[in-house]
Amino acid sequence: MKKIFILLAIAIANFAVEAQVKTPQPSPKSVLNQVVGLTDVTVEYSRPSAKGRVVFGDLVPFGKLWRTGANANSTVSFSEDVVVNGTTVKKGKYAIFTLPKADMWEVILYTTTDNWGLPENYDVNKVAVTLNVDPIMLNNHVESFTIGINNLTNDSATLDISWEKTMVSVKFEVPTQKAAMASIAKVLAGPTAGDYFSSAQYYYQSNGDLNKALEYVNKAVTMVKPGEEAPYWHLRLKSLIQAKLGDKKGAIETAKLSLAGAEKDGNGDYVKMNNDSIKEWSKK
Numbered sequence: 336m337k338k339i340f341i342l343l344a345i346a347i348a349n350f351a352v353e354a355q356v357k358t359p360q361p362s363p364k365s366v367l368n369q370v371v372g373l374t375d376v377t378v379e380y381s382r383p384s385a386k387g388r389v390v391f392g393d394l395v396p397f398g399k400l401w402r403t404g405a406n407a408n409s410t411v412s413f414s415e416d417v418v419v420n421g422t423t424v425k426k427g428k429y430a431i432f433t434l435p436k437a438d439m440w441e442v443i444l445y446t447t448t449d450n451w452g453l454p455e456n457y458d459v460n461k462v463a464v465t466l467n468v469d470p471i472m473l474n475n476h477v478e479s480f481t482i483g484i485n486n487l488t489n490d491s492a493t494l495d496i497s498w499e500k501t502m503v504s505v506k507f508e509v510p511t512q513k514a515a516m517a518s519i520a521k522v523l524a525g526p527t528a529g530d531y532f533s534s535a536q537y538y539y540q541s542n543g544d545l546n547k548a549l550e551y552v553n554k555a556v557t558m559v560k561p562g563e564e565a566p567y568w569h570l571r572l573k574s575l576i577q578a579k580l581g582d583k584k585g586a587i588e589t590a591k592l593s594l595a596g597a598e599k600d601g602n603g604d605y606v607k608m609n610n611d612s613i614k615e616w617s618k619k
C-alpha cells in the first residue's frame with residue numbers, strides 16, 4: 336500500500352510539471368541587434384502596451400524615475416566606447432532609466448543592470464551619463480513600448496524611445512574611423528605569428544599541404560622579438576609536421592626545444608606530449 340501511495344505521488348507530481356499552463360506575457364521581451372559603423376549595439380527590453388490608457392502623465396507619472404519599459408531592466412550594450420552628449424561611455428552594458436516630464440526628459444545610463452524595475456538603492460556613482468532631452472510629439476499612435484536604433488551613419492545613430500504619442504531620441508557617436516584605421520594598419524602590417532601558426536595548424540589537421548604547413552610554422556617561430564624564445568606550442572606543431580613529412584631527426588630536435596619551453600613554463604601536458612613523441616620518433 337505504501338508503494339502505491341509513493342507511485343501515485345510521483346505520478347501526480349509529474350503531471351503537475353507537464354500540465355503547467357503557458358500563456359502570452361503581457362509585456363513580451365524584445366532583443367534588438369544593430370551594427371553602427373563597426374560597433375555592435377544590443378538593446379534588450381520588455382514591451383508593455385497602452386491598451387487604451389493614458390501613458391505619460393498618468394500610467395507613467397511625470398517627475399518620477401521610470402524603469403523605461405517593464406519587468407527587468409531595459410538595457411543597451413556597446414561593443415566599443417561611445418560618446419553620448421560629449422561624455423565617453425565605456426563599452427559594456429547599461430540599464431536605461433528615464434525621468435519623464437511634460438516638457439523635458441532625463442535619460443540615464445546606469446551601470447548596474449540586474450535590477451527588477453528600479454534599483455532598491457539608487458547610486459549616483461553608478462550613473463554613466465545623464466542628459467536632458469526634449470520629447471517629440473508624434474502624429475501616429477505607438478501602441479507597444481518601443482526602443483529603436485535609427486538615423487544610422489558610419490559614425491553615429493540615435494536610441495529612440497517611443498510609446499503612445501511621445502518619443503525621445505538620444506544621439507550616440509561610435510569610433511568608426513579609429514577602428515577602421517586600426518584595422519587597416521593591422522592588415523597592411525602583414526600577418527602575425529598567430530596568423531601563420533593558425534594557418535599551419537589548419538593545413539596539418541586537415542591533411543593539407545604539409546610543405547605549406549611547415550613554411551607557415553617556420554615563419555611563426557621566427558617572428559619573435561629579439562631575446563625571446565619561440566612559443567613551445569608553435570615548436571610542438573613544427574615537430575609534428577616534420578615527423579609527418581618523414582624528418583624524424585629534425586622533429587626530435589624541435590621537440591626538445593618545445594620540451595625545454597614547456598618545462599620552463601610548468602606545462603605538464605606539453606612536457607608529456609614532447610617526451611612521448613621524442614621516445615616514439617627515436618625508435619629504429
